[in-house]
């Protein structure tokens with residue numbers, strides 16, 4: 001059982017603000033992902049929860065108890081880092097067992113606990129090996145098992161997959177998801193990889209420059225991004241964003257003419273996702289020469305240049321044309337997201 005509350009938590013170093021006013025309750029057993037570009041304050045937030053970094057403002061509570069002044073070892077949280085930090089002279093069994101020894105857990109229980117944790121990450125056959133005799137993915141699993149074996153109240157994972165190659169990331173990601181379901185322990189997971197965030201999280205917190213931009217389920221964040229930063233950070237490709245003007249309910253930019261826009265006259269940033277639009281059968285709302293074509297296997301991505309921006313639309317995998325050929329996209333107003341031109345904040349639903 002562990003509910004974590006962050007009450008207006010902040011971190012400053014001198015005048016530099018690393019994390020600003022972070023206010024959120026993380027439910028017991030929730031899988032929360034902190035997502036954002038490098039330097040946005042994800043790791044600092046996690047380190048404050050772990051007790052590895054002092055809090056400058058606000059309070060952190062674990063199960064209703066303020067832990068600001070508690071030592072990391074007294075917080076009952078287990079951390080998994082991007083660097084595995086395994087002991088090179090110990091074999092896998094001893095590495096996994098280590099936290100139990102340090103914590104003075106009854107030695108009679110060690111063997112069972114180590115074997116259960118190693119079985120969960122499918123390392124049963126590797127217990128006698130030294131870290132140097134393991135692959136990167138296996139080492140990462142030892143690090144996971146070492147966190148699991150403690151049976152902590154909270155898991156904190158800081159980019160645990162970032163040292164793995166693309167294929168291993170996908171399989172280890174699936175394993176983490178399955179483990180978190182099995183263990184049902186409150187987990188906070190830091191990543192800058194939006195796919196990892198979308199696939200793992202119950203809720204995602206998107207951060208930028210120390211400030212929380214949006215908190216929501218992966219679908220909330222994907223379907224209703226709170227601002228252009230979130231819209232351009234989530235999704236592959238990111239949401240198409242076009243700067244233009246509304247006049248009499250029609251959004252206009254170079255090559256773009258979209259009627260039915262519910263915003264007052266003036267400048268506006270309009271967004272839509274590549275998979276929501278399509279090729280127009282007649283005259284569509286965006287008509288321009290093809291800038292590039294990418295064959296994705298299951299679809300063809302067609303891009304045109306609109307003003308300075310590249311706008312992409314997914315078409316059928318059989319679509320073929322030449323760069324420079326004219327193309328027209330169907331972009332009805334219903335699929336469009338509207339953002340304020342200056343602040344980038346979302347307008348309406």
Ligand SMILES: Nc1ncnc2c1ncn2[C@@H]1O[C@H](COP(=O)(O)OP(=O)(O)OP(=O)(O)O)[C@@H](O)[C@H]1O
Nearest residue numbers: 013016018036037038039040041042043044045192
């Ligand atoms: N000890 C420190 N003193 C001063 N500034 C720091 C310190 N530690 C971190 N920072 C700054 O705080 C900001 C947030 O850092 P943090 O490590 O939390 O970012 P992050 O989102 O985890 O990035 P990354 O994905 O690169 O790990 C950064 O601008 C960083 O330079």
